Amino acid sequence: MKRGGPADLEARVLSADLCTGCGACLGHCPYLKTLGERVAFVHPCSLTEGRCFAVCPRTSLDPDELDRRVLGTPRLDVFLGSYRRLLWSRSLDADIHGRAQYGGTTTALTAFALESGTVSAAVLTGGGPTSFPQPVVARDRDAVLAAAGTKYSACPTLVPVAGLLRESDEAFAVVGRPCQVAALRNVQANPKNAHRFAAVIGVFCFWALAPSFYRFVAAHGVLTRATKIDIPKEGGVVFSNGRTTTVPLDEIRPHIRPACQTCLDPTAEWADVSVGSTEHDSAWNTLVVRTARGQALVDAAVAAGALETRPYPPDRIPILRAAVAGKKRRVMAAVDEGDPATRYLSVSDDTRAAIMAGGRDVQ
Amino acid sequence: MSLQALRIPTPGQVVVLSGNEAIARGAMEAGLGYAAAYPGSPSSEILASLAAVSRERGFYAEWSTNEKVAMEGAAAASYAGVRSITIMKADGLNVAMDFMTSLAYAGTRAGMVIVVSDDPGAHSSTKEEDTRYLVRAAHLPVLEAATVDEAKTMVPWAFELSEAIGLPVVLRNVTRIAHARGSVTLGPLTPPTREARFDPNARYLTLSLFHPVLHARIEEARARFETAPFNRYTGPADAARLVVACGPGWTYATEAVELLGAKGEVGVLKLGTTWPLPERLVASHLTHAREVLFLEEVEPFLETEVKSLWAQQTERGPVRFLGKASAHVAGPSGPSIGELTPEIAIKAIAALTGRELEVHGNGFAERAAKLALPDLPPRALAFCAGCPHRASYWAIKSALELDGRKGVVVGDIGCYTLGVMQTGYFTVKTVHAMGSAVGLASGFGKLGLLGFDQPVVAVVGDSTFYHAAIPALVNARYNDSPLLLVVLDNCTTAMTGHQPHPGTGRSAAGDPAPPLPIEAVARGLGLDVDIQDPLRTAEAVESVYRLLQTDGTKVLILRSPCALLPSTKRTHRAVVDPARCVGESCGCNRFCNRVFSCPALVWDGERGCARVDDVLCAGCGVCVDLCPRGAIRLEETAAIAG
Amino acid sequence: MAGDPVDRLNVVIAGVGGQGNVVASDILATALSRAGFRVSVGETFGASQRGGSVMSHVRTARDATPGPLVPKGLVDVVLGFEPLETLRVLTDYGQSRTRVLVNPRPIYPLAVQIGEGTYPDPGALLESLRALAADVLVVEGTELARRAGEVKAQNLAMLGALAGSGWLPIAAETFDAVLADRFGDDLLRVNRAAFRLGIEEASRISRVPASRAG
Ligand SMILES: Cc1cc2nc3c(=O)[nH]c(=O)nc-3n(C[C@H](O)[C@H](O)[C@H](O)COP(=O)(O)OP(=O)(O)OC[C@H]3O[C@@H](n4cnc5c(N)ncnc54)[C@H](O)[C@@H]3O)c2cc1C
Ligand code: SF4
Numbered sequence A: 001m002k003r004g005g006p007a008d009l010e011a012r013v014l015s016a017d018l019c020t021g022c023g024a025c026l027g028h029c030p031y032l033k034t035l036g037e038r039v040a041f042v043h044p045c046s047l048t049e050g051r052c053f054a055v056c057p058r059t060s061l062d063p064d065e066l067d068r069r070v071l072g073t074p075r076l077d078v079f080l081g082s083y084r085r086l087l088w089s090r091s092l093d094a095d096i097h098g099r100a101q102y103g104g105t106t107t108a109l110t111a112f113a114l115e116s117g118t119v120s121a122a123v124l125t126g127g128g129p130t131s132f133p134q135p136v137v138a139r140d141r142d143a144v145l146a147a148a149g150t151k152y153s154a155c156p157t158l159v160p161v162a163g164l165l166r167e168s169d170e171a172f173a174v175v176g177r178p179c180q181v182a183a184l185r186n187v188q189a190n191p192k193n194a195h196r197f198a199a200v201i202g203v204f205c206f207w208a209l210a211p212s213f214y215r216f217v218a219a220h221g222v223l224t225r226a227t228k229i230d231i232p233k234e235g236g237v238v239f240s241n242g243r244t245t246t247v248p249l250d251e252i253r254p255h256i257r258p259a260c261q262t263c264l265d266p267t268a269e270w271a272d273v274s275v276g277s278t279e280h281d282s283a284w285n286t287l288v289v290r291t292a293r294g295q296a297l298v299d300a301a302v303a304a305g306a307l308e309t310r311p312y313p314p315d316r317i318p319i320l321r322a323a324v325a326g327k328k329r330r331v332m333a334a335v336d337e338g339d340p341a342t343r344y345l346s347v348s349d350d351t352r353a354a355i356m357a358g359g360r361d362v363q
Numbered sequence B: 001m002s003l004q005a006l007r008i009p010t011p012g013q014v015v016v017l018s019g020n021e022a023i024a025r026g027a028m029e030a031g032l033g034y035a036a037a038y039p040g041s042p043s044s045e046i047l048a049s050l051a052a053v054s055r056e057r058g059f060y061a062e063w064s065t066n067e068k069v070a071m072e073g074a075a076a077a078s079y080a081g082v083r084s085i086t087i088m089k090a091d092g093l094n095v096a097m098d099f100m101t102s103l104a105y106a107g108t109r110a111g112m113v114i115v116v117s118d119d120p121g122a123h124s125s126t127k128e129e130d131t132r133y134l135v136r137a138a139h140l141p142v143l144e145a146a147t148v149d150e151a152k153t154m155v156p157w158a159f160e161l162s163e164a165i166g167l168p169v170v171l172r173n174v175t176r177i178a179h180a181r182g183s184v185t186l187g188p189l190t191p192p193t194r195e196a197r198f199d200p201n202a203r204y205l206t207l208s209l210f211h212p213v214l215h216a217r218i219e220e221a222r223a224r225f226e227t228a229p230f231n232r233y234t235g236p237a238d239a240a241r242l243v244v245a246c247g248p249g250w251t252y253a254t255e256a257v258e259l260l261g262a263k264g265e266v267g268v269l270k271l272g273t274t275w276p277l278p279e280r281l282v283a284s285h286l287t288h289a290r291e292v293l294f295l296e297e298v299e300p301f302l303e304t305e306v307k308s309l310w311a312q313q314t315e316r317g318p319v320r321f322l323g324k325a326s327a328h329v330a331g332p333s334g335p336s337i338g339e340l341t342p343e344i345a346i347k348a349i350a351a352l353t354g355r356e357l358e359v360h361g362n363g364f365a366e367r368a369a370k371l372a373l374p375d376l377p378p379r380a381l382a383f384c385a386g387c388p389h390r391a392s393y394w395a396i397k398s399a400l401e402l403d404g405r406k407g408v409v410v411g412d413i414g415c416y417t418l419g420v421m422q423t424g425y426f427t428v429k430t431v432h433a434m435g436s437a438v439g440l441a442s443g444f445g446k447l448g449l450l451g452f453d454q455p456v457v458a459v460v461g462d463s464t465f466y467h468a469a470i471p472a473l474v475n476a477r478y479n480d481s482p483l484l485l486v487v488l489d490n491c492t493t494a495m496t497g498h499q500p501h502p503g504t505g506r507s508a509a510g511d512p513a514p515p516l517p518i519e520a521v522a523r524g525l526g527l528d529v530d531i532q533d534p535l536r537t538a539e540a541v542e543s544v545y546r547l548l549q550t551d552g553t554k555v556l557i558l559r560s561p562c563a564l565l566p567s568t569k570r571t572h573r574a575v576v577d578p579a580r581c582v583g584e585s586c587g588c589n590r591f592c593n594r595v596f597s598c599p600a601l602v603w604d605g606e607r608g609c610a611r612v613d614d615v616l617c618a619g620c621g622v623c624v625d626l627c628p629r630g631a632i633r634l635e636e637t638a639a640i641a642g
Numbered sequence C: 001m002a003g004d005p006v007d008r009l010n011v012v013i014a015g016v017g018g019q020g021n022v023v024a025s026d027i028l029a030t031a032l033s034r035a036g037f038r039v040s041v042g043e044t045f046g047a048s049q050r051g052g053s054v055m056s057h058v059r060t061a062r063d064a065t066p067g068p069l070v071p072k073g074l075v076d077v078v079l080g081f082e083p084l085e086t087l088r089v090l091t092d093y094g095q096s097r098t099r100v101l102v103n104p105r106p107i108y109p110l111a112v113q114i115g116e117g118t119y120p121d122p123g124a125l126l127e128s129l130r131a132l133a134a135d136v137l138v139v140e141g142t143e144l145a146r147r148a149g150e151v152k153a154q155n156l157a158m159l160g161a162l163a164g165s166g167w168l169p170i171a172a173e174t175f176d177a178v179l180a181d182r183f184g185d186d187l188l189r190v191n192r193a194a195f196r197l198g199i200e201e202a203s204r205i206s207r208v209p210a211s212r213a214g
């Protein structure tokens, strides 16, 4: 476990505005609290070592160490991380399709994990897309379905995790952004917690939005009524509720959460499975199966008829890798410039060189 | 309170009354018809006592919204031929000062007494003012009682004087008389007049024309002071060493002279009328004195008056003046700072006479110095167990930290002034006068133009809201100043002893009065108002936070009754589950005890976990919500009698 | 000792805000007054009631009305509602013949709670009192009050113990009428019960040597 105290967390992450809003540090103590997707010490804590520091994905992050510890293999793909399968997938349930962001893979897998008894609870992100979402602990299918759909801000989804670990002995699923997946793996570094996460599902995330996004929405009355927000490949940010309103991406960009600018992991490299869009067919998802546990979950869901998969179209793999490469290279450039916001990263020279050189198929 | 004793009709009976009750009784003996005050320690019990018996005695008593209004009401009574009294603490006189200086010019008709209680040592105040300077500036006569009994006797005399000279008379009181108790000999009770009437031909105007009239009236008061029964000399006829004392300084002086065995050598001149100075009386003692020591509370007021009198004498001997100006009379923090004590008096008179007094005796002090104990920890003031203010400050502080813009909290006057200290988490950054929080916040709010980007929170109490916050709130609204006013509404005027106010629906005499809720006032000003229970911390934090994110002038009422109100019944108490409290190894680092610091949350060193002191716990349940381990729960208490 | 011709008596009641000093001093002063003494009480209340140290000075004399404060070094009896405050007042105001009645139940100052001060060892506190005072009676006032039905009535239990100690120039019965005048029915019942338990406790323990009373 990483060692450091609340004062370090405050100095290196919170006051540096590098907090991803993952929520992992919350729920342990009376000092660290969150509201409106800001995390802050409401009173200085005088301990010199704390779980808050240990679990935070931004006090430090060493991709090689996580690869070894979580996946147990050297990195297969410098951009997509290690994986066993790269697929397209979708839910086979009409209800889920009606509510999900894309193919509903995430919701289908979560609901399946609950219904099959693999987990007894799932930590998800509920609420509508135009005001602050809230963490939810879902214990049945309805609750899972209610949390479907992407909310584009940094909900501290992991807030209930500390309480679940403390108050129960159940196994649970978590759906989180890549930063949240990394944080969960930090939580798991404590052997007491190792067996508790039966399904860690990551969603792709190239950036999340800051709280100011909701002020932007509130200032544009029509947007507040949207039930879904999407960023389709055609461009712009689409707010829809029967009718659609498209806002140019440039108007949204200023609201990107600062911590996201220096994130090296858009695909949740240490999840059991990672789910994203296909950037092609919104009825399907990209599904990256990374761990044996993830593989078992997907196989069982397919066998039970909850999920349908198909091979990833080979011609689209370079497009996916290029998107990730672009992001990783921007961050590595910032590392090279000595941007203090990237100091949390320890990237080996080899990895760095590989990112900059890129795979043959990446332009 | 000895309300029983206040009602006793039999003259001559000796009872124990507080100084404040004695003043109330004195007013009743003088035929008081109208009383008005705003609470303020150490003066509050005067009106509280009067109000409690007002109905049966057939006079009027009210808690006014502030001291200026109280004094105006009392002046109206005087104009209608009704003897009236108005009572305030020193700070309150500042509020009433504009009216009082006007009233001095206009004059009065029926006797009017203004009681102003100073708080030397600032036991219950933010500052220690000496009221006499302000009263002199207004040109009104000042009386000062030396004992509780004398306070009672002085009041009827003051009414007579007021009527004789056509001016209100100020009784300057101090904590050591107001809150002292002593044996008082009762006089007969006099019913108030039933013929209140404003003479249609009378006029009471504040015009510079009346300045000379005012001076003449003061000279008239001076003449009467020469023979006032409250000025007394004791000691050898021609004592070269003279102590001039007033207020409690006089009992300290006589006792010190006796303890030092200096009765045959030191004369004590007691002055009960301290301004205007009875010059002939004082001058007659200056002729024999060679050394003059002054014992009075707070500033060297008499000292300066007497010195300037001496300077005017054509034939004057060489006199050495010892007092605060010369630093001969000084407490541990220096002259003119803190209250006068018997020790200061003993030390000063010992120095004057070259004597010594062995206190403690028999090596007591040496033994005390040798005790094998570490320094005894001091007792800092703290919010009571179950106090809603502690929870409110936790909420405000949390919301501001979460907001992250380094918001500023400006404070006000009341129990919640303790927000500047530990149990308010040092949240409050400014404290001045009643209502000042809102005026300051309004000012901060308008600095946006000049680069100011911190949110501003003004904190006032419920009683303070009515007293002086409303005009400032109107100002903020009118000038559209972005501020959040948090009214800490504990449903009473708590600091001064639970007096009702316009929001409580009760009058001073305990009758029902139409309640004027804070929210109605604020909404009437066109402001958005939210109301939360501070004991529900999460909701309170959220509300403060949410309001901080919006523009304009906003009002949040955090409402929960004072834990000490008799009506706040204790139905629950907290208990710590020792199995769940993991003590020092918890990430909370003893939060409940060390940080939240409710006095009931004590540390059980032996078991290494928190414990609730069942005598102190009020059962508010805030700690239950804040403990991250869920180790504290509430239990019902057995019904308690009373 | 009851009935000794005492002309002057200086009592200081020491405690913490909220413990009911003012009520106790008022009852004591009234009882003394009804027995024909002139009395004077010096009191501070207001802000100090919020967790601060509080003192009530109760002074009595046959001949004159004393000033409101006992000069340091001249106290005859310290009635302590809290052991730390008792010692604080005793060292400041005591003399060799001062007698002490103390409730040994600590109330921790804020400084101790927040870790900026240490509360003295309770045993050492009582030992220090014994080292200084002529006589020390340790009375578990809070426990007596609990038995009477209201833990907060420790002030009346301790006052009862003082009345039963024989250190006052008036008989314990003098208080009966004062209590009856002061309290309404319910409060009278608990407060009188606490007061009586205090009297009994004082007469029980004052027969054993003070050094074993704690
Ligand atoms: C902030 C954000 C940015 C994203 N950016 C991209 C991107 O650039 N490219 C891309 O391919 N995919 C991105 N995604 C993922 C994508 O939007 C879908 O969530 C993902 O493809 C799963 O689709 P689905 O049909 O399975 O979703 P669903 O079945 O609807 O399930 C969505 C799941 O996401 C969870 N969720 C919703 N909002 C959040 C949130 N704010 N934080 C954590 N979990 C949340 C819900 O609890 C639910 O379990 C992003 C997701 C988020 C939250
Ligand atoms: S990144 Fe996550 S763990 Fe780190 S401070 Fe922010 S919310 Fe806490």
Ligand code: SF4
Binding pocket: B385, B386, B387, B573, B574, B598, B599, B600, B601, B612, B616, B617, B618, B619, B620, B621, B622, B623, B624
């Ligand atoms: S419930 Fe908790 S916070 Fe409230 S008074 Fe009792 S111990 Fe203090």
